Amino acid sequence: MLAQKIFKRPTAIRKIERRFTSASLVPNALVNDSIQFAPQPGLSEVCTAEAINGAATTTAETISHHAGTQAPHILLYSHDAYGLGNIRRTLLLAQTLRNQYPLASILLITGSPVIHAFQLPERVDYIKLPCVDRVAADSYEPLFLSDHSAEIKPMRQDLIKRSIIGFKPDLMIVDKKPGGIDNELVHSLEALVHQPQRPRLVLGVRDILDEPERTRHSLRQSDAFGLIERYYDEVWVYGAKEVFDHLRAYDYPANIAAKTHYCGYLRRPVAMPAKANRTPRVLVTTGGGADGYAVVAAYLAGLMQLPRSVEVRTKVIFGPNMPVEQRDALLAQYGHIADVKFRNFKPDLTKEYAKADVVVSMAGYNTVCELLSSGKRAVLVPREWPVQEQLIRARRMAEMGLFDLVEQSQLTPDHLMNTVMCALRKTAAAQLPVDLDGLPHILQRLDALLQGSV
Known part of the structure; x- marks a missing residue:
């Protein structure tokens, strides 16, 4: 019942209406199974989404119609259940993508309870999901809406699916887990691959997930490799093999390893160092x-x-x-x-x-x-x-x-x-033996995906 009520006037829609005044998309209406976006006059090409109504199955090689243009539609799904790490990494990616594609339409889907505390990159918007909290390695509960624990998952699933289908991304980058939190993305992924023009799908994972044996068990239990094989074009590891051999530690099958790329760690901006000869x-x-x-x-x-x-x-x-x-x-x-x-x-x-x-x-x-x-x-x-x-x-x-x-x-x-x-x-090391060129490597992979050359 609660999941149905939210779609009378979703908070996400009201948020987008307030924030999209300078963006390339403004929400037009909620139609069937999608949020529909209408073009804003005077700006670059945008999508006018149609609701899914039993679209025909397509091959994995068919990609969305904006791919290869300078104004792609990029959607970022942030796995936010504990701490600030995932949303901060997602915002860094969003800023990098905005710099590379000034005309792109970029949309975040996040459940972070502190998303409002961060400055979003210019012309990047977000849809806020109800918050969940990680109570164990693979177990989640509502962070605030504890009286509606049974409704939270279907509510999040519905909002995610409507948003993705309505936005019609050319590229979708999913953070950490191929099925999302508690596999809430699976219905949306299945809908995407049955669209006439499917987006490129990328799974981005950090260098280390957890202790190897426990992680391998979790990957098997969640059918993670099966989901990657069915839905994803590439896996990006935000780390370096020399630091931690992610593929070996987590026993990636050969077919998944073949589509996986070590990108390197993600370099952050730095400020001018403080003056020397002062109080430590x-x-x-x-x-x-x-x-x-x-x-x-x-x-x-x-x-x-x-x-x-x-x-x-x-x-x-x-x-x-x-x-x-x-x-x-x-x-x-x-x-x-x-x-x-x-x-x-x-x-x-x-x-x-x-x-x-x-x-x-x-x-x-x-x-x-x-x-x-x-x-x-x-x-x-x-x-x-x-x-x-x-x-x-x-x-x-x-x-x-x-x-x-x-x-x-x-x-x-x-x-x-x-x-x-x-x-x-101690004296700080002058040069660190760690690959920090993750962001340039990501842009190289992204260009190849959007141009359809991989």
Whole structure:
């Protein structure tokens, strides 16, 4: 019932009506199984979508009619269930695509509860799904609408399908899981391949998903490789084989490995470094912050134990998902410390990295990409539950001599602060042995796909 009510006047439609004043699409109407988009006068070619009504089956080689033009329709599906990593990576891709294709129509589908806190690239719009939370490795529950847990999945499925079919993408990039969260994309993927002109479909995955044995089991349970074989043209790994052999670790079948490409890590913008010969500065950030309390508390407790002769300036960024009671407790206990500044959230940390001499952080994909790009010394305290992705990444980075590592079992104020002090005495590496050209490589793959040469 709830899934039916939302389509009387979807929030997504109202959001698009407000934001598409400068974009190449404005929503026209909700028709049958699609959101219909109408051309906006004076702008580049856009689609006028028709509802699906039993379209004939087509071959995989038939691609959408905008492919190969300078104004493709690109849709990005962001897998948002925990933290900020997926939506931040998706927004980076959106900005890169906007720079490459100024006339493109780009639409995001996201369930991120903090999408409104980020600055979207120019002329990029989004459709907001009801939020879900990852409660286990492959288990999800509504984040806010807990009284409607049975309705959330069909509601999200319907909104996704109507949006995709109405938008008529030339290219669709799906984040992390080929079937989406809880396989909510499967109905939409099946509808797309039965369109007269199907889009190119790409699955983008980060370097490390989880511990290999558990990941292989999850991939089998979700029929991930079957979905990739049926629906996807390519798989992009946002990492480097030299750092982590994704295909081997997760036992990719030969037919899937043949369509998979290592793109490299995604380089981030950097700001001018701070002046030398000043009081050392440490940045403490735990991403979204939902499970960052222990890291921040250990650092601040260690800071309190330093001799008065040791000068260190610190900025702590809690993260938007840190529980209010935990944030308040930290401020009550440590808010008086001299030379420590606190911020709840900052969507762009580029300038903060530039000011810092050492960064204390977790080991999420985006954070590590930012640290590699900035060339900063860092102490990584990785998350170890519900998946071991960060732990594996942090251990590998430590093995390569890129960053220092403090595991959760070692997380005490003394040990963390000693590690930070040692990092402050080190010299940052002049050149890192890691491929950071993921974005240029992605654009090369994208051009080939849209031109129909692969």
